[in-house]
Amino acid sequence: MSAAHVLADGCHLMGSNNCGFPAPGAEIFVFDPLFTIGPFEVTKPALLAAICAVLIIVFFWAAFGKSKLVPGRVQGLGELGYLFVRDQIARPMIGVKGDKFVPYFMTMFFFIWSMNMMAFVPFVQFPVTSRIFFPAMFATVAWAVYMYLTFRKNGFVGGLKNLAVPSGLPFWVYFILTPIEFLSNIFIRPFTLTIRLFANMFAGHMLVAVFSVAAWYLVSPSLIGMASASLSFVMAVVMTAFELLIQFLQAYIFTMLVASYISQALEEAH
Amino acid sequence: MSAVLAAEGLTGSVGSIGYGLAAIGPGVGVGLIFGNGVQAMARQPEMTNVIRTNMFIGFALTEALALLGFVVPFVFGK
Numbered sequence: 001m002s003a004a005h006v007l008a009d010g011c012h013l014m015g016s017n018n019c020g021f022p023a024p025g026a027e028i029f030v031f032d033p034l035f036t037i038g039p040f041e042v043t044k045p046a047l048l049a050a051i052c053a054v055l056i057i058v059f060f061w062a063a064f065g066k067s068k069l070v071p072g073r074v075q076g077l078g079e080l081g082y083l084f085v086r087d088q089i090a091r092p093m094i095g096v097k098g099d100k101f102v103p104y105f106m107t108m109f110f111f112i113w114s115m116n117m118m119a120f121v122p123f124v125q126f127p128v129t130s131r132i133f134f135p136a137m138f139a140t141v142a143w144a145v146y147m148y149l150t151f152r153k154n155g156f157v158g159g160l161k162n163l164a165v166p167s168g169l170p171f172w173v174y175f176i177l178t179p180i181e182f183l184s185n186i187f188i189r190p191f192t193l194t195i196r197l198f199a200n201m202f203a204g205h206m207l208v209a210v211f212s213v214a215a216w217y218l219v220s221p222s223l224i225g226m227a228s229a230s231l232s233f234v235m236a237v238v239m240t241a242f243e244l245l246i247q248f249l250q251a252y253i254f255t256m257l258v259a260s261y262i263s264q265a266l267e268e269a270h
Numbered sequence: 271m272s273a274v275l276a277a278e279g280l281t282g283s284v285g286s287i288g289y290g291l292a293a294i295g296p297g298v299g300v301g302l303i304f305g306n307g308v309q310a311m312a313r314q315p316e317m318t319n320v321i322r323t324n325m326f327i328g329f330a331l332t333e334a335l336a337l338l339g340f341v342v343p344f345v346f347g348k
Contacts, residue, residue: 026344088323092319092320092323093323167273192331192334194329195334195338195341196333196334196338198341199337199338199340199341200337201335202340202341204341249326252326253326253327253329253330256323256326256327256330257327257330260327
């Protein structure tokens with residue numbers, strides 16, 4: 001029985017039906033399809049992702065579609081975003097030659113951030129990236145870009161050397177390090193990129209859900225019941241605010257790590 | 271495993287214990303990273319931007335281990 005179902009029956013601590021704490025589990029991330037388009041069943045996360053994409057396209061179109069020398073309000077906001085991605089992510093990681101990757105980073109950063117931010121929008125309150133498919137697709141694209149750049153820059157042998165043989169170490173270290181580096185750079189990196197974003201959003205949503213359910217569960221007609229319920233509700237609000245920080249940080253970290261991989265791919269061979 | 275635990279009177283997911291164990295190492299690691307990062311910023315305030323960027327990369331790499339520990343019980347926890 002799902003947590004929401006139990007709550008609807010009036011499940012309280014010391015209530016009449018003597019029910020235990022209905023802890024929310026992984027089932028709060030599973031949705032029934034809202035409607036179907038052809039063979040595709042559109043669920044809430046898919047719909048939210050589409051809305052995020054439209055929002056971002058509309059915003060940046062409004063900002064840079066007819067850009068002027070003296071920016072207006074929307075263009076000023078867009079330029080703020082652009083400068084953040086360029087000066088805090090692309091330049092420190094790759095240097096000036098990273099400027100041509102800024103559009104990619106912009107798309108990635110703002111798409112991920114807005115999908116994370118859906119956890120904060122009232123009545124929507126679901127981080128789209130807590131469905132593993134979305135981070136996995138971002139990581140797949142990032143992996144493809146990383147591999148493409150590595151082999152285009154260094155050639156096939158040089159590319160493998162770039163991926164698996166870090167320079168400037170005593171030769172016996174390479175027997176251990178080369179397999180580790182090879183595995184880590186090619187197979188584990190896209191996997192950890194996925195898991196990091198997914199698990200952060202998953203854990204954050206679960207945390208807020210636990211405190212919200214607990215607030216309802218602890219309500220009882222007594223002073224201590226009301227006090228503990230309010231405390232739990234306050235914690236849910238505090239955690240939502242804390243999640244705002246995490247949502248931004250995870251989008252930033254994801255983009256920054258991709259930038260650092262790209263900078264490694266573009267490194268000159270020693 | 272769970273049959274043995276149930277015989278001893280323990281119920282629930284072993285994954286929660288697993289996550290507790292998995293969080294120890296990354297906990298120490300994240301503490302070290304931010305501790306040393308703040309110390310480095312205090313010593314050389316003009317390098318703050320560079321230090322912060324690298325601090326977050328180190329944080330992200332360490333934190334991944336804790337998050338793996340968090341996800342695994344949901345995947346294999348039944």
